[in-house]
């Protein structure tokens with residue numbers, strides 16, 4: 478079982494979380510050329526090693542998280558709220 | 572090399588089994604080959620075999636980082652079927668099934684292909700209608716398929732949970748009778764032996780660590796056993812495709828690597844004659860019984876990306892729940908082993924057999940967890956592509972540009988999220 482330290486709920490089993498996917502993808506502007514959309518939607522780096530990805534604590538606080546995790550060893554390097562404003566507020570409240 | 576026959580089995584039985592040769596050689600790599608295939612899984616080995624047999628290519632190497640058949644080839648649940656509906660899939664998998672039907676004879680190796688029927692249960696009128704549409708479409712192009720009523724299903728598969736307490740009462744099943752299972756190791760060994768007999772060098776314990784490029788061409792491969800040059804190079808490395816792609820500095824791919832687990836129980840007396848599939852809502856489960864008696868089964872992938880050939884416990888629980896809800900009689904059966912393989916999940920669930928941005932590099936990938944059944948056709952069309960430098964009609968849309976062209980081959984209709992395809 479992977480244990481994910483949720484910034485809001487503490488360390489929990491990964492089975493409480495839903496998996497989003499590649500956390501580095503930035504969607505282009507709505508009127509961007511089709512190639513940029515094709516790349517954002519269909520193309521992946523598919524890293525073997527540490528990658529940034531999104532998880533949602535569905536059976537907990539329901540927050541979306543941005544997690545750095547090693548895709549070979551499954552070790553988690555960092556966890557923060559996916560929403561930057563929330564991440565910042567959390568940081569400041571410490 | 573000995574040709575296997577009833578007579579050779581009989582004769583060796585009488586003479587202390589002393590007359591058998593090695594099934595394939597263990598050659599040193601040569602400096603250069605006409606074609607180098609990376610990956611001695613089922614697809615790499617089948618490709619080498621058909622390159623030699625159908626296209627007369629000599630001087631082929633298959634290089635493998637571990638031992639042949641040690642990847643997904645030896646880890647799958649061995650289901651073979653052709654009940655696909657989408658153009659591109661239907662003709663491809665039907666061709667594959669036809670090749671399976673004669674494979675043991677073709678390879679002179681018993682791959683234990685057993686056409687025991689593939690039975691997909693349905694649990695609602697809507698899923699029965701969807702199955703009817705799919706199976707009628709298949710029948711229009713001569714793939715067999717039929718619907719079984721509840722009575723017929725009970726007669727043929729008596730041990731399923733038909734009780735009033737079942738969470739999803741069974742209404743009937745969509746059945747493909749020509750579908751079934753085969754022995755996965757035997758398929759790898761059979762193709763390896765047959766390819767070797769055509770002079771193919773299968774080089775094991777030879778990991779590709781770098782791809783040497785000269786502009787838009789591959790000139791050779793750096794391996795743990797030295798540099799191997801190839802006039803043409805093909806990748807058939809399943810879950811490791813993106814890593815090889817990276818070595819060739821080709822950027823991103825419409826592929827994510829996920830892992831899938833499989834399970835086998837202690838051996839039982841004959842219990843289940845068919846392959847039975849259960850899928851409703853989020854659940855996904857498939858089961859058959861091996862010739863040794865073990866119940867072989869599996870479910871969904873582990874949901875998060877992973878290169879580790881190591882499964883996680885939530886899926887064990889999911890799969891055990893499915894097993895006992897479909898076949899409650901398995902409740903006290905012990906699990907013997909479970910394991911996992913890393914799969915090349917594509918953005919629409921369909922594979923790639925295609926040319927690449929490099930002139931003499933070819934790609935075979937994106938098999939999700941359906942690449943076992945695809946083996947013969949995958950090797951067939953990949954060999955044809957490499958030999959003729961153009962895709963056959965059946966695989967024209969199995970290329971990397973299909974997404975930008977709007978031609979997704981999305982059998983499940985799940986959209987561009989690899990973890991949702993099967």
Ligand SMILES: Cc1cc2nc3c(=O)[nH]c(=O)nc-3n(C[C@H](O)[C@H](O)[C@H](O)COP(=O)(O)OP(=O)(O)OC[C@H]3O[C@@H](n4cnc5c(N)ncnc54)[C@H](O)[C@@H]3O)c2cc1C
Nearest residue numbers: 610612613614636642643644647648650779912942943944
């Ligand atoms: C648990 C499980 C159950 C499955 N069940 C089914 C099923 O019931 N029906 C079905 O149709 N399909 C099934 N599949 C899918 C099927 O097994 C795969 O799609 C198929 O085996 C992939 O093709 P392959 O055999 O060539 O891959 P592999 O056997 O994985 O071959 C790839 C090879 O490339 C080698 N390689 C990787 N990197 C390098 C490198 N750098 N240098 C040299 N060699 C390298 C690997 O060692 C490996 O041997 C299942 C898969 C899994 C994991």
Ligand SMILES: [Zn+2]
Nearest residue numbers: 483486534538
């Ligand atoms: Zn939480």
